[in-house]
Amino acid sequence: MTNRTLASTREAAGKAILDLAREGRDIIAVSADTSKSMFTTLLLDEFPERFIDTGIAEQNMMMVAAGAAATGKIAFAASYSVFTSMRCCEQLRTFVAYPKLNVNVLAGIGGFSAGIEGPTHVATEDLGIMRCIAGMTVLSPADAEATKRAVHAAVDIEGPVYIRVGRDSSPVLFDDSYPFTVGLPNLLREGNDVTLVASGIILSEVIAAADLLAEDGVGCDVIDLHTVKPVLHPEVILDSARKTGVVVTVEDHNVIGGSGTVVAEILAGHGEFILRRLGLDNTFGETGTPEELTRKYGLDALSIKATVRNLIDKT
Amino acid sequence: MNADSEKLRITADDIRRTTFNAINHAGGGHYGGSLSISEILACLYFGVMNVDPENPDDPDRDRFVLSKGHAGPALYTTLALRGYFPVEDLKQIDKPLSNFPKHVDRLKLKGIEVSTGPLGQGFSISCGMAIGLQKFGRPGRIYALLGDGELNSGQVWETVMTAAKYRLGNLVAIVDRNGCQIDGETDDVMPLEPLAPKFAAFGWGVQEIDGHDVAAILEALRQAQSITAEPQVIIARTVKGRGVSFMEGRYEWHSGQVSEEQARQASAELGAV
Numbered sequence: 001m002t003n004r005t006l007a008s009t010r011e012a013a014g015k016a017i018l019d020l021a022r023e024g025r026d027i028i029a030v031s032a033d034t035s036k037s038m039f040t041t042l043l044l045d046e047f048p049e050r051f052i053d054t055g056i057a058e059q060n061m062m063m064v065a066a067g068a069a070a071t072g073k074i075a076f077a078a079s080y081s082v083f084t085s086m087r088c089c090e091q092l093r094t095f096v097a098y099p100k101l102n103v104n105v106l107a108g109i110g111g112f113s114a115g116i117e118g119p120t121h122v123a124t125e126d127l128g129i130m131r132c133i134a135g136m137t138v139l140s141p142a143d144a145e146a147t148k149r150a151v152h153a154a155v156d157i158e159g160p161v162y163i164r165v166g167r168d169s170s171p172v173l174f175d176d177s178y179p180f181t182v183g184l185p186n187l188l189r190e191g192n193d194v195t196l197v198a199s200g201i202i203l204s205e206v207i208a209a210a211d212l213l214a215e216d217g218v219g220c221d222v223i224d225l226h227t228v229k230p231v232l233h234p235e236v237i238l239d240s241a242r243k244t245g246v247v248v249t250v251e252d253h254n255v256i257g258g259s260g261t262v263v264a265e266i267l268a269g270h271g272e273f274i275l276r277r278l279g280l281d282n283t284f285g286e287t288g289t290p291e292e293l294t295r296k297y298g299l300d301a302l303s304i305k306a307t308v309r310n311l312i313d314k315t
Numbered sequence: 316m317n318a319d320s321e322k323l324r325i326t327a328d329d330i331r332r333t334t335f336n337a338i339n340h341a342g343g344g345h346y347g348g349s350l351s352i353s354e355i356l357a358c359l360y361f362g363v364m365n366v367d368p369e370n371p372d373d374p375d376r377d378r379f380v381l382s383k384g385h386a387g388p389a390l391y392t393t394l395a396l397r398g399y400f401p402v403e404d405l406k407q408i409d410k411p412l413s414n415f416p417k418h419v420d421r422l423k424l425k426g427i428e429v430s431t432g433p434l435g436q437g438f439s440i441s442c443g444m445a446i447g448l449q450k451f452g453r454p455g456r457i458y459a460l461l462g463d464g465e466l467n468s469g470q471v472w473e474t475v476m477t478a479a480k481y482r483l484g485n486l487v488a489i490v491d492r493n494g495c496q497i498d499g500e501t502d503d504v505m506p507l508e509p510l511a512p513k514f515a516a517f518g519w520g521v522q523e524i525d526g527h528d529v530a531a532i533l534e535a536l537r538q539a540q541s542i543t544a545e546p547q548v549i550i551a552r553t554v555k556g557r558g559v560s561f562m563e564g565r566y567e568w569h570s571g572q573v574s575e576e577q578a579r580q581a582s583a584e585l586g587a588v
Contacts, residue, residue: 028447049450052481060439060473067443070421070429071453072374075443090433095440099421099430 006169009201010108012144013165014039016151017076021047025155028068029076030054032061038078038108062088062096062103069101074155080114081107081164085126092160097135100159104151110140111200111252112290113166122285122293127199128257130162131229137161137182138228140259142203143173146226149180157182164200168290171204183232187240191219194308195240198250199225199259205294206250208301213308220308225259234266241267246274246311250299252290255279276311278304319362323529326396327357331558332585333402334392341388341409343572344417346562347555348462349389351493351526355551356393358532359458363540368398371425375454378428378444382437383462383491384418385570390427391415399426435468437461438488442474445486445546456485456540464496467505472517479518484543487536488519491526493555495566514548526551558585 021027021043029040030052044051052068054061058079065075077084084092084107096103107126114121130138137157141147147165154161179186185197189210198206203224210220221240225231241247247267249260260277267273278299285293294300298307331353338344360366364377381390388408395402407413414423418432428444431437441459448455465471478486490510498504507513511521520542524531532551539547555569556562559581573581 028450030443052446052477054473054477057470057473057477059470060442060477063436063439063470063474064443064446064477067429067440067445068447069443070440071444071447073447091436094433095430095436 005172007144007172008167008169009141009144009147009165010037010106010167011039012147013106013151013163014042016148018042018046020152020155021050026073027076028052028073029078030061030065030068032056032058032079032083034079034108038106040076040078058083058087059091062091065103066091066096066101069103075101075103076106077103078106079108080121081110081123081126082121084162085123085129089129092136093133096160097133100135102155102158103160104154105160105162107162107164109167110164111202112285112293113168113170113201115285115288115290115293118287119284124253124280124285125257126164127228127253127259128261131257135159136229139182139226140164140199140228141226142200142224143170145172145174145176145178146180149178150226153180153182166201170201173204173207180226183227183230185231185233185236186224186226187236188222188224190221193219193244193246193312195221195223195237195244195247196250196304197223197225197237197247197259197263199228200252202250202252202294202299205299205301205304209304209308212301212305216309218308218312225262228259228262231262231266237263237266238270241273242271248276248278248304248308248311250304251279252294252299253279255281274311276307278307320530320533323354323357323362323533326361327354327529328586329396330357330389330392333396333405334389335559335581335585337388337392337405337408339573339578340406343570344388344409345385345570346559347495347566347568347570348383348491348493349386350557350559350562351553351555352386352389352460352491353557354527354529354532355460355489355491356389358529358536360393360397362533363536364458365455368426371399377456377458380429380437380441380444380457380459381419381431382441382459383434383465384431384437387417387419390419394424394426400424434462434465435470438471439474441486442478442483445478445483446481449483449485456487459486459488461488461490462496463490463492463494463501463507464504466490466507475514475517475519478546482544483546486546487539488546488548490548490550491553492550493553495555495564495569497566497569499566511550518545520545520547521550522547523550523552526553527557560584
């Protein structure tokens with residue numbers, strides 16, 4: 001399943017939107033001077049009437065998307081995750097989610113993928129903020145194939161969908177056999193000693209950590225939490241936790257509100273487990289490449305392995 | 316005044332009186348900005364808009380967006396008089412768990428196109444609706460009613476630019492220029508003038524009219540309909556709290572509650588039902 005090829009998830013999202021338009025879906029995409037960076041130029045080039053650019057005005061972008069959706073269009077709003085989750089937060093909550101409009105948000109350069117832009121551009125709160133909004137579906141696909149599947153799924157979900165995508169090319173983890181059902185976590189591999197859960201691009205580090213641990217004879221369940229909300233099948237995580245007793249979550253996000261919180265909510269009240277949440281511990285990010293930041297916050301494969309060994313050796 | 320205008324004037328009076336009673340029944344509310352828009356609503360819903368209460372989801376209908384969502388009682392009243400639901404239902408305004416919240420809600424009632432309330436938003440949505448219709452050859456027009464205080468919001472001007480860029484000739488904005496907002500007169504809180512040249516400079520067609528003169532409103536709306544190359548704004552000079560002498564022009568009546576004595580006086584001034 002794993003190989004070393006790379007692909008950009010934001011480019012995959014742009015291609016998926018174009019595919020949907022070619023399939024005859026009634027798409028309209030709205031950009032905030034972000035068409036090149038979010039690859040909605042692909043739609044613009046082939047279906048110019050289906051593309052709108054509001055300029056550097058993200059709140060207006062979101063509401064224009066809402067208005068188009070109110071006339072029956074399948075709307076996409078595509079900008080950077082710091083803006084789509086925070087500058088447009090009220091717009092999404094009150095004027096998109098509450099009235100259940102079909103607005104699909106492409107949240108670009110998410111998490112550490114934005115690292116070289118500096119902390120102002122690294123959204124490490126977005127998934128938590130979006131998760132708090134009633135009716136919001138929150139997807140965090142791990143690679144280009146998963147992103148494509150997420151975009152295709154989003155258009156048929158009632159109400160808004162927030163899809164976090166990356167910046168530069170990231171490891172290709174899946175091919176077209178990848179199973180993607182909204183709300184169903186994917187158990188990617190099985191082991192008896194520890195449960196590893198991650199969503200988004202950082203999943204590649206978790207898979208690599210599982211490989212390293214396997215060499216040490218430590219068996220890992222690896223769970224791909226592509227749907228951060230709603231988790232319609234929590235039993236995938238619960239059954240695994242009951243089997244291993246030790247759960248480690250990994251996220252390029254504040255540990256408050258993201259996938260670590262999701263797992264904690266699922267486990268709460270269901271027994272005794274060891275849960276370790278790896279991520280940003282109530283702090284902002286820093287400037288650096290995704291690889292550098294991943295190491296800095298202990299989310300690279302070697303660090304995850306060390307954390308797991310430490311937990312297992314204590315139990 | 317011709318027969319059309321006279322009929323609309325009577326309808327506007329009916330909207331105003333019924334709106335006042337509905338707010339009273341709710342125990343108070345946004346009197347000022349609800350009473351300033353009676354003629355505008357009468358001319359839209361009983362004059363120019365292509366809407367049908369029997370077919371409220373017609374994809375080719377015109378759409379009205381109350382960007383100043385706090386004037387909900389005025390829109391509810393207009394929709395009731397237009398036949399969307401019984402006038403009796405207006406007694407449900409603000410009642411617990413009712414379909415008539417203070418700020419209008421598209422999930423609750425047919426005829427409400429957009430849920431609004433927080434200001435500066437409905438206009439942006441109107442722009443998106445106009446795009447969704449115009450770029451795909453649909454005939455419906457979008458009429459967005461804004462409060463003048465709402466123009467303080469930067470997002471309104473983002474929308475003004477976007478609508479001009481896409482030459483949204485199917486978008487008509489109407490500004491309820493009553494000169495008052497919560498904290499005071501608009502000139503004191505955040506000066507807006509010269510307002511008409513501002514819109515014109517952004518590429519909009521602009522008309523300024525007396526917002527209580529139904530003949531002038533009708534003419535302005537028909538003029539706006541005849542232009543398809545650019546978005547149109549009608550700056551309607553109105554009086555906050557119109558029709559109730561102790562409310563007229565007073566920003567303090569943005570919202571409030573009348574005493575029994577004031578209610579009797581207002582009812583007398585608005586004409587008994």
